[in-house]
Each structure stands twice: as C-alpha cells, then as structure tokens.
Amino acid sequence: MSSDIRKGLIEAFTNSPDTYLSGESLAELLGCSRTAIWKHIEALRKDGFILEAVRKKGYRIISSPEKIVPNKILFGLNTKFTGRNIYFEESVNSTQNIAQRLALEGAEEGTIVVAEEQLGGRGRLERKWQSPKYKGIWMSLILKPSIPIMKTPQLTLLTAVAVVQGIQEVTGVQADIKWPNDLLVNGKKLTGILTEMQADSDRVHSLIIGIGINVNQQLEDFAAELQPSATSIYLETKTSWDRAKIIQGIMMHLEKLYLLYLEKGFYPIKILWESYSISLGQKVTANTLNGSIVGFAKGITDDGVLLLEDEQGVIHSIYSADILM
C-alpha cells in the first residue's frame, strides 16, 4: 500500500511536471489521508527527489534523484592518476574507513572512494557528518606524498583550494575558506574536509582526505540544528547538480595543484589559499582543546599553522581549533 502511494505520487508529479498539486487533490487521487501524502512526500525527499512546497498551492516536483555514475566521473577526466581508480558503494559507514583499508592493501595513489550515503560519516573534532542519500558528495581520496608528518596540513589546505576551484568552475558558486578547511558561502558551511593518515614515526605512507560537500540538499534535508549554519549548492543556485561532474572538476584541479606542490613546494598553494581565505586579517576566537584565544589572524605559516596575535601582541600558533568569526 505504502509503495503504491509512493508510485502514485511519482506518477502524478511526472504527469504534471510544472503544476502544483495540493495535498488534498493528491489524497483524493490516491485514496489516502493528507497526512499520508505529507509522510510520503518527506520520504521522497529522503530518496533524493527535490520537491517544492508552496502554501495554498501544494507541491511541485523539481527533479528526480540523480545517482552518481562512476563512468560519468571518468568520462572526460583529464588527469594522470587522480580519481581514475574509483571504488563506489551505495551505502557505507564512512568512506574514510574503506579508503583506510584500501590504502593498507596497497591501493594506488589517486584512488577515490565515493558513496551515495554514509551511516557513520565523521567530521573534525570527533563530530558526526550528516551524509544523506543522493544529496551530496561523500568521498575519500588516497594520496601518498613522500613528506614528513608535520607537513600534512599543507595537503588539507591544498584540497580546500582545489574544492573551491572545482565547485566554482562547475557550478559558478564561489566559496570562501575558513581556516583550516571549511568552505563557506555567505558564512554558511558548504563543505568539510577531514584528513587522516597512515604513517610511521616520521614519514607519511598514505593520506586519506575525506571531502563532504552539500550539493542537492533542500533546507528540510538538514537537521534542525544545522539549518541556520549550513548550505548546499542547490540552496545557493536553486538548481540541482550532477555530482559526478563536480567530482570530476575537483579531481582535475586537485591534481594540477598537487603536481605543482610536488614540484615547487607549498608557497604557491599558500598564496592561493590566502586569496580564498576569509579568516585572515579578522579578529577571531580560536576554541582549542586548551581553551579559547581571541586575536587577529595574522597569517598561516609554511606548515599551515594559523598565527593569532592577541591584545598584548603575543603571537599564538594554532594547530587545531574551531574558529569563530
């Protein structure tokens, strides 16, 4: 019965793509209550349909879920190794865990793990990362730079630059970077990056760079507590996007920057990162594990460490913190 209602709704919306259908007329058409219609509309949203609801008019379908097709990432991908080896799953706990395993098993550099949904997505500072099905880009990239451990934050900053450039090129959305690696649009979070590593006492074996991008979420797709502070590319452009094309754009920018980094070092990446940063030159509060520091963000060091100058003129090196602006 319930899947009949779901099918009936999809059919009704498909038959009248540009028309608002009221809850009442849908209930009548499908022989159920308006509450049942509302529940099924919410379920369709969770499945990746984008539906608009307008008071007194009803619902209108904007788009059906578009799944990530790994071959679409590959088609036209102009890279030597980044994103060429794709491990794709419909539903995972965290793409980070899979990438960790693949790296241990010897996966080649540039391998990506992409999933349609994560049930245990994780963020920085042991937070959870909501990763609803068909709505975003939830992926982990394996890199194997031969660098000392203390230089790994450089690769996180490099990734933030590549993601800004890839999103800009494909969708036109221009994001800012908040130190170290949050991408914001008008102060709302669009993307998070989480870097984990496999290393011995001083050298890195593999970096697992997790990238989470809110792409096709509507406001209702975010948990209530995130709604004031999160955004998606859909919310910024009122258009739904092919996530495979965005992944492809990011992979191309990432490889270009990574090769530049391996050849010329961090300096050119630092200049680019600074040009996208909204943290620098601002008075900010850094909430660290050892307490809060208020100061002016003076710059980043060559290792990607944030330098904060407090009111006494003392410079603090911030390695890990939440920044409030």
Ligand code: BTN
């Ligand atoms: C942050 O806290 O801002 C970082 C969020 C990183 C989320 C991504 S989604 C893909 C990868 N898998 C995870 O479990 N986390 C990262």
